[in-house]
Amino acid sequence: MPLKFKYVVRTGVIAALSIAGFQFLTAGAAPAIQAAATVNTVPGMPAVVDARNLYSETGASHLSPQVKDDLQRVYVPNLRSNDVSVIDPQTLKVVDRFKVGKAPQHIVPSWDLRTLWVANNAERLDSGSLTPIDPRTGKSSKALPVDDPYNLYFTPDGKSAIVVAEAKHRLDFRDPHTMAMQYSISTPQCGGINHADFSIDGSYAIFTCEFDGSIAKIDLKNRSVIGYLKLQMPAVRFKDVPSLAGPGATEICSSKKGMPQDIRISPDGKRFYVADMEADGVHIIDGDAFKEIGLIPTGVAAHGLYPSRDGSKLYVANRGSHLIHGPRNGKGSVTVIDFASGKVVQQWPIPGGGSPDMGNVSADGKYLWLSGRYDDVVYRIDTTSGAVNKIAVGQEPHGLTVWPQPGRYSLGHTGNLR
Numbered sequence: 001m002p003l004k005f006k007y008v009v010r011t012g013v014i015a016a017l018s019i020a021g022f023q024f025l026t027a028g029a030a031p032a033i034q035a036a037a038t039v040n041t042v043p044g045m046p047a048v049v050d051a052r053n054l055y056s057e058t059g060a061s062h063l064s065p066q067v068k069d070d071l072q073r074v075y076v077p078n079l080r081s082n083d084v085s086v087i088d089p090q091t092l093k094v095v096d097r098f099k100v101g102k103a104p105q106h107i108v109p110s111w112d113l114r115t116l117w118v119a120n121n122a123e124r125l126d127s128g129s130l131t132p133i134d135p136r137t138g139k140s141s142k143a144l145p146v147d148d149p150y151n152l153y154f155t156p157d158g159k160s161a162i163v164v165a166e167a168k169h170r171l172d173f174r175d176p177h178t179m180a181m182q183y184s185i186s187t188p189q190c191g192g193i194n195h196a197d198f199s200i201d202g203s204y205a206i207f208t209c210e211f212d213g214s215i216a217k218i219d220l221k222n223r224s225v226i227g228y229l230k231l232q233m234p235a236v237r238f239k240d241v242p243s244l245a246g247p248g249a250t251e252i253c254s255s256k257k258g259m260p261q262d263i264r265i266s267p268d269g270k271r272f273y274v275a276d277m278e279a280d281g282v283h284i285i286d287g288d289a290f291k292e293i294g295l296i297p298t299g300v301a302a303h304g305l306y307p308s309r310d311g312s313k314l315y316v317a318n319r320g321s322h323l324i325h326g327p328r329n330g331k332g333s334v335t336v337i338d339f340a341s342g343k344v345v346q347q348w349p350i351p352g353g354g355s356p357d358m359g360n361v362s363a364d365g366k367y368l369w370l371s372g373r374y375d376d377v378v379y380r381i382d383t384t385s386g387a388v389n390k391i392a393v394g395q396e397p398h399g400l401t402v403w404p405q406p407g408r409y410s411l412g413h414t415g416n417l418r
Contacts, residue, residue, distance in 0.1 A: 039269070042202040042221065044157030046408055046418070053267040054200050055311035058407040058417050060364045066113045067404035070135040074369055074402050076378055077104035077118055078394025084118060084131075085393040086138055087378065089362065089369075089402070092391055101129035101143050106358065106399030109410040109417070111154035111161075111176055116401060119149040124167045130179060135403050144179045147172065151194055151399075153412030155220060156202030162412070164207070166194055171207070171218065189228050190216040195262045198411055199287055200269025206287060208274060213257025215274060217290050229285070231258045232292055237280040240300040240321050240331055253279070255322075262358070264305040264314065264416075267339055275302040275316060282316060282337070296342060298335035301326075304358045308383065309365030309406070313338055313345070315383075317356040317370050326374045329353030334368065334381060348386030350379065358399040360415045363406055371397035 039048040050056035074087040077100070084104065086096035101120025108117045118131035120143065129143035130152070150166035155173070160182055163172040171185045171193070187193050192210030199205070204226065205218045213233075217226040237253040259277040265287070266273065273296075274283040281302055284294040299318030306315045314337040320330030332354040336346035350356060350372075357373035361383070368381040372390070378397060380389040399414045407417025 039201050042157060044159060045202040046156075048200060051200070051268070053311045054265070054269055054418060055267055055307050058307075058309065058311075058405070060309045060406060062406040062408075063363060063404060064113060064406070064408060067135070070404045071138045072363075072404070073135075073138055074378065074400060075107045075116060075118075075133065076371060076393050076397045076400040077107050078396060079103055079105065079398045080395035082120075083394050084133075084140070085378075085397070087391055087393075089367075089380070092380065092389055094391065094393060096138060097394070098140055100131040100140065102127060104131075104398070105149075106151050106414055107133070107401040108152040108399075108412050109401060109403070109405070109415050111158040111409050111411075113404075113407075113410060116403065117152055118143075119152050119399075121148050121150040121166065124148075130163075146174070146179050151196075151413060153196050153205075153416075154410060156198055156411065156418075158409060162196075162205075164193055164196070166192060169193060173223075183223065185218060185223055185225065187216050187218075187225060190214065195260075195413065197263045197265045197272060197416065200265065204287075206263060206272055206285070208260035208263050210259055210261065213259065213278070215260060215263070215285065217287075227290060229290055229292065231260060231274065231276060231279070231283050232295070233258055234279055234281070234295060234297070237278070238297070238300045238331075240326075255279075258283075259322075261303045262305040262413075264307060267307070267311040273305055273314060273337075275305050277301040277303055277319065277322060280318075282314075284342075294342070296337060296344065298337070298344065299333040299347070300331045302335075304356070304370065306359070306361050306368060307339075309361060309363075312340070315361070315368050317358070319357055319373060320350070320353065320355050321374070326355060328355075328375050330355050330374060332356045332372075334370070334386070346386065348381065348388075351388055354379065354388075354390075356381075357397070358414055360400070360402045360405065362402055363404055369400060369402050371400045373398065 076085040103123040116133040131143040148165035151164035153162040160173040190209035191212040272285040281297040301319040303319040304317035316335040320332030355374035356370040359370035
C-alpha cells in the first residue's frame with residue numbers, strides 16, 4: 001500500500017496529486033468567490049486594475065515606457081566570485097562581467113524601474129553594500145555602503161526601500177534613491193528573514209524566516225510585527241539522493257521545522273504560497289487570517305516562485321538538495337502549478353541534474369530563467385515544453401533578474417512587478 005502524504009486542510013477543496021505512484025493530499029482551489037470591483041489600497045500605492053488578477057499589468061504587452069530604451073539582458077550575481085555575469089538573451093552568451101561587493105545575493109529592480117540594485121550582504125561582515133546598475137547601459141557605478149542587504153524590497157507606495165538585514169533579524173526602511181536610513185522594524189523571532197510579498201491592498205507584508213521554519217506578518221501602516229506563524233511539516237518528503245526507487249521516491253520527513261524560502265501571493269490576493277526546502281513543497285497561507293490551509297508537494301527543496309505572464313500558473317524551482325550547500329547535478333526540477341485549481345500540471349526535471357534557484361520569466365513569457373546555484377550555470381527553460389539551455393557563469397549564481405520586465409512598478413526581489 002503506498003504511503004500517503006497526510007496533511008490537514010482546514011478550508012478549500014481537497015485534491016489528489018499522484019507522483020511516481022505516491023498519492024499526496026493537497027489544498028485545491030477554494031470555491032469561486034466574486035472579486036470586489038475595487039481594492040482600497042494604501043495611500044500612494046498605484047491602483048489595482050483587476051481585483052481578480054493583481055498580475056494583470058505584468059502581461060507580455062505591458063512594458064512600461066520607462067523601460068523602452070533599456071537593454072535586453074539577464075543579470076546574474078555570482079555569490080562566491082563576487083561579480084555579476086551579464087547574458088544577452090538573444091545569443092545566450094555572456095557579454096559582460098564586472099566586480100561588485102562581497103557576496104552578491106540578488107539583483108533587484110527599483111520601484112521606479114530605473115535602477116537595478118545588486119545586494120551585496122558581505123556574509124555577516126560589516127562591509128555590505130548596494131551596487132547600482134543602469135539598465136539602459138548595463139553598466140554599474142559606485143556602490144553605496146548599506147548594512148547587511150541580503151535582499152531588497154520596496155513599499156507599495158514607493159516611499160521606502162526595505163533592506164532585509166538577515167543576520168541582524170531586522171528590516172531597515174531606507175530612502176529608495178539614496179538609501180539613507182528612515183526607520184527599522186526588529187524581527188527577533190524571524191531567524192533567517194529573507195523573502196517577502198505584499199498584500200493586494202499594500203497594508204501588510206509576509207516575510208519568510210528560513211532558520212526558524214516560520215513566517216512573519218508585518219503591519220506596514222503601523223510599522224510593527226503582527227505575529228509569527230510556524231509552518232507545519234509533512235509526514236513524508238522526496239528523497240534527494242540516488243535511489244533504486246527512481247525519481248519521485250519518498251522518505252519519512254525527519255525534519256522538525258521547515259526552511260521557507262520564496263513567497264508569492266495568488267492572483268486574487270487571497271492566498272500566499274511559500275516554498276519550503278525541507279518540506280519539498282509549497283505551503284498555502286490565508287494571508288488575512290494568517291493561518292496555514294494546505295501544502296502542495298512539488299520536488300526536492302522547493303525554493304523560487306514565479307507567476308506566468310498571464311497570471312494563470314506558478315513556476316516552482318526545486319533546488320534538488322535539502323542541504324544549504326548541495327552537490328552538483330542534483331535532483332533539481334521545475335514544477336508548474338495551476339493557480340485556479342491548485343494542481344500540479346507540469347513537472348520538468350533538469351536534464352543531467354541541476355540546482356534551479358532564483359530568477360524570473362522573460363518579458364514575453366516564453367522562458368523561465370533560473371540560476372543553477374550549485375552548478376555555476378544559468379538555465380533558460382522553455383515554458384511550453386520544459387526544454388533547457390545551460391549557460392556557464394561565475395561561482396555560485398544566486399538571485400538573477402531578467403530585464404526589462406512588464407509592469408508599472410517593482411516591489412523588489414528579482415522582479416516582483418505589479
